[in-house]
Amino acid sequence: MATINIALLLLCMALCLVEAKQTKTNMVFYMHDWHSGTDTTAIPVAGVKNKPWNTIQFGTLASAQVGRAHGVYVNSALDGSDLHLVLSLVFTSKEHNGSTLEIQGADRLFQEYREVSVVSGTGKFRFARGYATLETAFLDFKIADASIRWNLTVLHY
Numbered sequence: 001m002a003t004i005n006i007a008l009l010l011l012c013m014a015l016c017l018v019e020a021k022q023t024k025t026n027m028v029f030y031m032h033d034w035h036s037g038t039d040t041t042a043i044p045v046a047g048v049k050n051k052p053w054n055t056i057q058f059g060t061l062a063s064a065q066v067g068r069a070h071g072v073y074v075n076s077a078l079d080g081s082d083l084h085l086v087l088s089l090v091f092t093s094k095e096h097n098g099s100t101l102e103i104q105g106a107d108r109l110f111q112e113y114r115e116v117s118v119v120s121g122t123g124k125f126r127f128a129r130g131y132a133t134l135e136t137a138f139l140d141f142k143i144a145d146a147s148i149r150w151n152l153t154v155l156h157y
């Protein structure tokens with residue numbers, strides 16, 4: 001029994017040491033999603049027959065560009081109010097160059113704030129988990145151009 005207890009204690013110590021090295025990163029950025037003009041960042045790839053193929057969100061993370069979003073979103077509500085996001089945020093800025101974060105969640109786009117999960121990551125963000133709140137900063141519904149403010153918090157090693 002004693003050896004098992006010691007083994008568990010050692011395991012706990014090892015886990016606690018790993019736990020202590022975990023860091024928290026917060027970042028705020030804007031995701032631009034242009035469906036019109038010459039800088040298109042998103043195109044609908046499937047839709048409902050005889051209905052406009054409108055999608056919102058997906059594209060370049062910009063201003064001073066920090067990265068790009070690669071992935072898909074599927075409009076998963078009959079009234080068009082809910083997008084299912086599955087994205088990789090691929091960072092190109094100096095600080096996080098080459099690292100990625102995997103995003104998954106429901107984007108109820110008519111809500112002022114909505115929250116999606118950060119389910120994993122690579123590079124600097126290995127073992128990442130966290131969440132991001134999304135807020136629409138700009139939306140032209142007719143042409144589906146949008147700018148979304150992301151406030152993302154992750155724990156990683």
Ligand SMILES: *[C@@H]1O[C@H](CO)[C@@H](O)[C@H](O)[C@H]1NC(C)=O
Nearest residue numbers: 091092093094095096097098
């Ligand atoms: C990011 O990494 C790529 C490939 O290693 C490199 O070509 C590029 O210059 C780097 N960008 C920055 C901003 O460090």
Ligand SMILES: *[C@@H]1O[C@H](CO)[C@@H](O)[C@H](O)[C@H]1NC(C)=O
Nearest residue numbers: 026027028133150151152153
């Ligand atoms: C980002 O969200 C966190 C909560 O998750 C909040 O404490 C922080 O003030 C927000 N930052 C900005 C710049 O909005």
